[in-house]
Amino acid sequence: MFEAENIRDWIGLPVVDPGDDRIGTLESVYYDTATSEPSFASVTTGMIGFQRLTFVPLAEATVSPKHLKVAFDKKLVKDAPTIPTDGELEAVTEPTLFEHYNLPYQTGSNGERRLGRR
Secondary structure: OOOHHHHHHHOOOEEEOOOOOEEEEEEEEEEEOOOOOEEEEEEEEOOOOOOEEEEEEOOOOEEOOOOEEOOOOHHHHHOOOEEEOOOOOOHHHHHHHHHHOOOOOOOOOOOOOOEEEO
């Protein structure tokens, strides 16, 4: 994994899958509210005028000067829940997002959200 404080340096760079297929462009980072670690990336996908934000986990992601490589195939990422480019990830969507990637989901002890954008 990469240093959390440096992830913002890669905003705007391409995001690729393990086979180096381009998925889209890194738009922002969502942090785990329990650990403050980067957890998901939102990736701008689609053609201009029809763009959406797609979410992909940052577990096992690697960075290079040219791109951010995630551990999930492009097709799986493209099928993940999306939001409009000017939208926000709603709390009710979080469990579906984790389920899509077969990741465990648990809210905080008082029902707090699991993901927060910084």
